[in-house]
Amino acid sequence: MLDTEALMRIGLGHYIALSGIIFSFGMIAVMMRKNVIVMLMGVELMLNAVNLSFVAFAKEAGNLNGHIMVFFVMTIAAAEAGVGLALAVAIYKKFHEVNIRFFEQLKG
Amino acid sequence: MMMEAIAFYMLAGFLIFFSYKVISVPNPLHSALYLVLTMLGLASAFFNLGAQFIAGVQVIVYAGAVMVLFVMVLMLFDLKTEIRSFSRGLISGALKVMSAALIAGLALGGARSSVTVLDAPAGAAVPGDVTRQLGILLYTKYLFAFEILGILLLAVAVGVVAVSRMKGGTHARH
Structure with a gap:
């Protein structure tokens, strides 16, 4: 039995639910896609979902520590995208494709 | 509302x-x-x-x-x-989707048990002032973490250039 009043009053729970759904989509992308770059996009999607829950909790708590954490997560995500794409370029130079099945042949 | x-x-x-x-x-x-x-x-x-x-x-x-x-x-x-952008295997694929659905279900269950409304507390920042307070917090309480982040970004920039300039990709011989 769904409570219409609870559905209409937008609260922390709604944002956490949205964040969980987007996170699971990112997780499916990382596990099921074969292209390394699309897998990196899945990681970005997961990090963004976590950012959404951080901001929602920051509003709930009434202080800005969650915003600082989102700021740090964004910086780390930009660095991670750079490193991941550099590795993809290095793989592409050898195999002329960016498919995850080539990663089992890496040497050193 | x-x-x-x-x-x-x-x-x-x-x-x-x-x-x-x-x-x-x-x-x-x-x-x-x-x-x-x-x-x-x-x-x-x-x-x-x-x-x-x-x-x-x-x-x-x-x-x-x-x-x-x-x-x-x-x-x-x-x-x-x-042609084939998804990983093969029906059973393993179903398991992967189910594990992701389990994560989403846990989050939804947690959300359902915490139905609170986002009312701004008394001490909350007024809307126009958030950026100022964020800047003050970043350069006082979190200054050390901010500096460490700068060093990390420098290391990542150097590392990315080094990795992408490797001759012969990942199978380079030294």
Whole structure:
């Protein structure tokens, strides 16, 4: 039995639910896609979902520590995208494709 | 109250639809463009939650810089639509979807048991003042972490240049 009043009053729970759904989509992308770059996009999607829950909790708590954490997560995500794409370029130079099945042949 | 709910559900439908398209379209370039739309939707969600500075940074850093980097690398590879872009195996695929659904279900259950309404507490920052307070907090309480982050970014920049200049890719002989 769904409570219409609870559905209409937008609260922390709604944002956490949205964040969980987007996170699971990112997780499916990382596990099921074969292209390394699309897998990196899945990681970005997961990090963004976590950012959404951080901001929602920051509003709930009434202080800005969650915003600082989102700021740090964004910086780390930009660095991670750079490193991941550099590795993809290095793989592409050898195999002329960016498919995850080539990663089992890496040497050193 | 009613308008707020309608706006939230429209935004949620937008975000869920585009993040589903990110993982389901076979062409990686289309995935990247749908991911840009998802990032912009998340920026408006941040704006709704009273995080104006974070929303701006989301648009500039993610929808701007990071996604341009992704699209540029995809253009460099000249990838066509892939024939088999998903991993094979029906049972393992079903297990993967079920594990992701388990994570989503845990989050939904947690959300359902914590139905509180986002009322601004008495000591909360007034809307126009969030960016100022964020800056003050970043340069006082979190100054050390901020400096460490700068060093990390320097190391990553040097490492990325070193990795992408390796001769012969990953199988280089020394």
